[in-house]
Amino acid sequence: MNIETRILEPGQIEAPAGQIRFLILPGHNLFKSRAERFRHLSPGHPLGEYLAFLALLADAQQKALNTFPVLALPDADEQAICREHGMPLLAARSWSRDPVWRDGLTTILQQMRDAVLPPTAQETIAGLQLVNVSGLEEMADRILAEDLAGISPQELPFVAAALQVYWVRMAAGLGEGAFGRLEQGGVCPVCGSLPHAGIVFNSGAEQGLRYLCCSLCASQWHMVRIKCSSCESTHGINHYTLEGSDSAVKAESCDDCDTYLKLLYLEKDRQMETMADDLATLALDMLMDNEGKSRGGPNLFYHPGAAL
Ligand SMILES: [Zn+2]
Ligand SMILES: [Zn+2]
Structure with missing residues (x-):
């Protein structure tokens, strides 16, 4: 070194x-560009299979982003209060998540289920598709609090991917002027x-x-x-x-x-x-x-x- x-x-x-x-702020093709970069890096790389998997996951994120419904976002008054007090407008740990973030996860899991993946990844997807609402919300809370107890390395990328899509969608839906x-x-x-x-x-x-x-x-x-x-x-x-x-x-x-x-x-x-x-x-x-x-x-x- x-x-x-x-x-x-x-x-x-x-x-x-x-x-x-x-x-x-993130652009509308963020995950598409990310998938391309993962694909570029994967051949011949010691972690090539992992990077190729992440390329597929980024593709699925882009699909989820493209099909995301319109979201209610903080209005001008809320934006002004956060700017005035130096607070993040979409604070990850205290934000009341719209249930549609889980629709994004559903899209990601469906897209990945149709991809050619190793059996362990397919098992993880099948397992996540059976987790109930409170289980998924608890996983999300833990990931956002950086407390990964009870979340396996296999599950983490899928749930984190859905949370990323949801926050990217919100951030991109507001202009840079919304934030201080x-x-x-x-x-x-x-x-x-x-x-x-x-x-x-x-x-x-x-x-x-x-x-x-x-x-x-x-x-x-x-x-x-x-x-x-x-x-x-x-x-x-x-x-x-x-x-x-x-x-x-x-x-x-x-x-x-x-x-x-x-x-x-x-x-x-x-x-x-x-x-x-x-x-x-x-x-x-x-x-x-x-x-x-x-x-x-x-x-x-x-x-x-x-x-x-
Ligand atoms: Zn330091
Ligand atoms: Zn952020």
Whole structure:
């Protein structure tokens, strides 16, 4: 593993905060692009079968998103109150979920049931199709609270996928102006979840800027570089890369709180997609675990108890 010490000061190469777009909401083809990236990464990859499975799951998410019914969303008054108080408008842990999120899960499970999958995945799908409403709601509560007790690594991606579709649908249904900045820079301004990774753009108005990527709603929000997303320390920040990699993905670690977050540098590979490339670089997570560092935010498809 290679370790680099910091070479930039926070904000050193960035425009003043007021001129920077602070929030980028997910697009309507998010899951289609994600599926394509999973498919691109899968051949010859040590986790190829897993990535190919996730490509199918992303296809199913796109189908669920495309067929999602119109949702009731917070009105202008609610939006203004949240902006004024610096609260996430669609807070994952306190939001009253519309039952239609489970229709999205039904669509995903039906779509996946028709795919060519290993018998264990088919058994998981059949099992989830039998779980009653309260069981599914409890699983959702646990996933959103990052308490995965009682949820198997096999079940997690399906239920998390449906929750992602629901939150992406809500986020995309509101404009960026609906949301305000939060005091805590490392938390999603849309849903209050933690980021699963960060991305450094290589072109356009966002060139050279770092955005954090929400693990749930896929919104991206600006945070200056060389700053820990967990504790906001700017000291003791180091970057780790896999030996022999092209350094397109680095783990940015913090000595103050011993967490890390992966950063994807689009200048090294413009085709990267945050979820897909995060999951394709789980080897880096294993190395960081050996270094005694833990992830600064979850990837909802990855169960920490799963054997790879
Ligand atoms: Zn979010
Ligand atoms: Zn920290």
